[in-house]
Amino acid sequence: MKKKALLLMMSLVLMFVLAACGSTSNSNNNVNSGASTESAAPAEGSANAAAETEGNASTAAGTTEATAPAEVTIKHQLGEATLKTNPEKVVVFDFGTLDTLNKLGVNVTALPKDSLPSYLKETYTTDAYENAGTLFEPDFEKLASLKPDVIFISGRASEAYEELSKIAPTIYTGVDTAKYMESFKQNLSVIGQIFNKTAEVEAELAALEASIQSVNAAATASGKKGLIVLTTGGKMSAFGKGSRFGFIHDVLGVPASDESIEVGTHGMSVTSEFIAEKNPDYLFVVDRDAVVEKEGAKAGKDVIENALVKNTNAFKNGKIAYLDPNYWYLSGGGLESTAQMIQAVEAVVK
Template sequence: MNKKLLTLVMVGLMAMFMAACGTDESKETSASSSETISIEHKLDTTDVPKNPEKVVVFDFGILDSLDKMGIEVAGVPQATIPSYLSKYESSDYENVGSLKEPDFEKIAEIDPDLIIISSRQQELYEEFTKISPTIFLGVDTTRYMESFKENMHVLGKIFEQDEFIEEELNSIDKSIESIKDSAENVENSLVVLANEGSLSAYGPKSRFGLIHDVFGLTPVAKDIEVSTHGQGISFEYLVEKDPEYLYVIDRTAAIGGDVTADEALKNELVQKTRAYQNDKVIYLNPDYWYLSGGGLISVNEMISEIENSIK
């Protein structure tokens, strides 16, 4: 065999070898992209693709966590997006309806790889599953931090960011510990939701109960009714309990309405309380407390608000 022919044979063999390697690599990439993991959640156990490319999110706490993780989403309910997530109001993202009324036609059109819902949509779970794999990542307020951390670890597994999630949660734990020292100096506190001139109180184990259960502030009463909408109270109740700190969440500021919390609390009864007289009526940001919560961003901001209030 002459030298020229030998060279041609060698080139041919190398080309075949490279092609075979490329095929194996392609198969490996394809297998990786189609890999699924089993996620156990409140409503079911669901097989979810790793690193899904098209994600529809119906929980703003989860949305803010994905944003912090650098994960893009395909669709969000654009009706009442918190101001700190306003970028998701743009046409770069599909509008999939509202928190209570999903646009299933639009979701089907997107054909997402994964749908994430929480308590406001749980009754529609079966409808979502007819379109794409769906998981429930709502926060259980009776065990707020445990539930929140479990949700974050699920996101870490799905998007292969376990280390990032662990670092974020460790940072949050340290911030909470620093609050507890200051909380010991607060005699008592009360959390209320203001809605069109009426008030609802929230105590331990409730929607906003982490102020007591996690941050360590003593409630004005241990028997406050635990419910989604809180315990309806009068302004006389505020005078009777006379909280040292009064935390106010304005539902009107979050979703719109006619009577703001500030307007509702401008009355003689509120002015008799220690909280008012000592300038300890604290208006919490409803974007974090009412619309989102349970997110890497929102939980950090919630901690900061309480920490700053009791310094």
């Protein structure tokens, strides 16, 4: 009987021990599961971090894309050109455009250094700028090595357009004298778009238009007529409406002494007798030889002021204006040159 009781007691003790071991085992299992969960949490956190990093990268990429130079397509007289805005390497074969870029503070890489207008020489003949050839003969080898982002040209370099276009986007910015202001504004708009200078261009243009209106009103009210003459090599050519100097008649409103002057690149050949016959109240003279070396050059004043011309109203009233050929012959169509052209005529008609 005692033996049975002892066996029963030992069985109970054994069951208790086994139960305790099972509890410890379950407890250990729960601790291990907890460790796995904690270790999984960082993994999930890492995934989120990776996703966040990716998101940040996407945001950064989006920001870069938003601030990257935009692409603009420009249609011009000779064709079409597509380029990035704010180009760094700029080549210019038009002194009117060079004038405008200089006024707007746009950097230029290369240009023809010969025959530069006097007011631009000091800046652009330095070693800081590459010589791109001449206005009529670009240095294609030099340009190819420079790898420009854009090239601006006008009439003097127009024959090289196709070849220049193979090197870089090439844009024609010459002024159409038959519709001067329309063409002038269009060129300014193009430059404003390309260099993100639209606001500056609009401000400059507003000031010019105000001056034009003032001079036009004075010229129209005076009722006096004008004649435009270019002198070169001792000879004279007259220019009328729609010509390269027609700005005086077409935009500034000075009535023409002769409405029938033929429109041509070199004007209409005239004599002192012609000037005396037309008897202009204002005589505007552009001395080409003052800026272009020419054999047989003679000062414009010496060509104009002879006995016949001295009988005109223009001479008698001190209204012969010798226009600066740097602006009128070399760099017409620029912001600075156009402002100077307006002032020159204003000084005569007011």
